[in-house]
Amino acid sequence: MKTTDARLRVAEFVLPGHPDKVADAIADRIVAAALARDPIASAGIEVAVHRSLTVVTGCVVGAGASGLDVRALVEEVHTGILGPDRRGEPGRCVIELEARDLTTGELASRGHVACDQSIVTGWASTVPGTDALPVEHAVARRIAIALWRLHIARRDLSLGPDGKVFVAIRETGAGGDVTWAVNDVTVSIQHLRGWDEPASRRAIADAVALALDEACDAIPGLSLADGARTPHVNPGGPYFIGGTHSDNGLSGKKLAVDFYGPHVPIGGGALSGKDFASVDRAGALVARDLALRIVAGWWGARTCEVTLAIRPGDEAFRVARVISDDGARFDLGEVSSHVDLGVGSRLDWPFRHGALTEVARWGHFAPLPTFT
Numbered sequence: 045m046k047t048t049d050a051r052l053r054v055a056e057f058v059l060p061g062h063p064d065k066v067a068d069a070i071a072d073r074i075v076a077a078a079l080a081r082d083p084i085a086s087a088g089i090e091v092a093v094h095r096s097l098t099v100v101t102g103c104v105v106g107a108g109a110s111g112l113d114v115r116a117l118v119e120e121v122h123t124g125i126l127g128p129d130r131r132g133e134p135g136r137c138v139i140e141l142e143a144r145d146l147t148t149g150e151l152a153s154r155g156h157v158a159c160d161q162s163i164v165t166g167w168a169s170t171v172p173g174t175d176a177l178p179v180e181h182a183v184a185r186r187i188a189i190a191l192w193r194l195h196i197a198r199r200d201l202s203l204g205p206d207g208k209v210f211v212a213i214r215e216t217g218a219g220g221d222v223t224w225a226v227n228d229v230t231v232s233i234q235h236l237r238g239w240d241e242p243a244s245r246r247a248i249a250d251a252v253a254l255a256l257d258e259a260c261d262a263i264p265g266l267s268l269a270d271g272a273r274t275p276h277v278n279p280g281g282p283y284f285i286g287g288t289h290s291d292n293g294l295s296g297k298k299l300a301v302d303f304y305g306p307h308v309p310i311g312g313g314a315l316s317g318k319d320f321a322s323v324d325r326a327g328a329l330v331a332r333d334l335a336l337r338i339v340a341g342w343w344g345a346r347t348c349e350v351t352l353a354i355r356p357g358d359e360a361f362r363v364a365r366v367i368s369d370d371g372a373r374f375d376l377g378e379v380s381s382h383v384d385l386g387v388g389s390r391l392d393w394p395f396r397h398g399a400l401t402e403v404a405r406w407g408h409f410a411p412l413p414t415f416t
Contacts, residue, residue, distance in 0.1 A: 049217065053212070055211050056209060057188035065298065071404070072317060074114060082106035082109070086319050088318055089103075090102050158359075165309055165351055180213040206234040209230070210230040231275045232278055234283045253273045315408060321391060329393055335349065350365070
């Protein structure tokens with residue numbers, strides 16, 4: 045049997061109009077509104093969307109929480125994705141908000157201890173041009189950003205807000221001698237009936253090709269296999285109906301997209317819809333910070349995977365495991381001293397990283413893109 049050291053790395057990303065990302069954005073818009081009233085508000089929001097129905101459940105606790113206009117926040121997110129004319133959705137989109145199970149109130153305590161258990165994962169690498177994300181995940185994200193910019197800039201193409209990107213990259217080598225070749229890219233993007241298909245396909249292909257060229261310029265060792273610059277566009281056929289009218293959406297459902305793609309084990313739970321002392325959200329940020337510090341520090345690791353654990357009642361996370369690409373052994377006590385592991389250590393994060401609706405769409409672990 046012929047053997048090879050090549051590995052196929054695959055990743056996906058979705059556009060803001062994908063129903064799961066609509067739900068994430070709504071959940072985080074409510075969290076942002078709660079934090080604007082009380083910087084240490086507690087929130088645990090779950091959102092489901094289907095057709096014209098939006099269901100919001102969970103709780104928001106903090107100063108002014110009972111005054112939140114949840115219906116207006118939901119409508120704001122839908123309008124922000126679709127535009128005031130609701131382009132991309134068939135017929136009229138009416139928000140039927142069901143918030144009877146949304147609990148609001150004042151905080152009984154201002155202390156920060158874990159109210160739940162969680163095992164969370166953080167990851168980072170030293171590969172330039174990737175924002176310290178796995179290469180395939182970084183490339184898929186770049187392409188999704190390029191397609192969303194095309195959606196905004198070329199309204200004449202009648203592209204809808206829903207869409208998906210799939211990337212396959214062949215990785216070869218080991219240690220510091222790794223190279224990557226983009227094998228193929230598949231784009232499924234919503235469009236209105238009567239779209240100019242030839243012009244739209246050309247524009248999509250050009251946007252993808254430019255994103256790939258920029259990725260190859262930014263990431264040493266990344267190249268394109270023959271034909272990879274030309275994406276497969278809507279191979280499943282016409283994509284007239286998208287968003288919440290084509291499928292149901294749930295917050296916290298796109299965990300591989302929200303974390304590091306399938307390359308890295310997923311730890312913890314959903315990020316969007318939770319405050320920043322939640323063990324899942326705070327833990328993911330602490331673990332990522334620790335992984336970044338390790339690859340940037342004197343340990344010499346090129347990649348690092350961190351596992352943190354916490355129990356109900358704990359005030360801080362515990363470092364359970366640190367794995368590097370070279371198999372180096374780490375003194376967990378010494379590693380732990382390089383980052384604040386406290387449950388409440390990331391309370392200021394949302395005030396330093398941009399709109400939470402954009403974080404929900406584009407991720408917690410890379411700078412937010414601009415769309416102007």
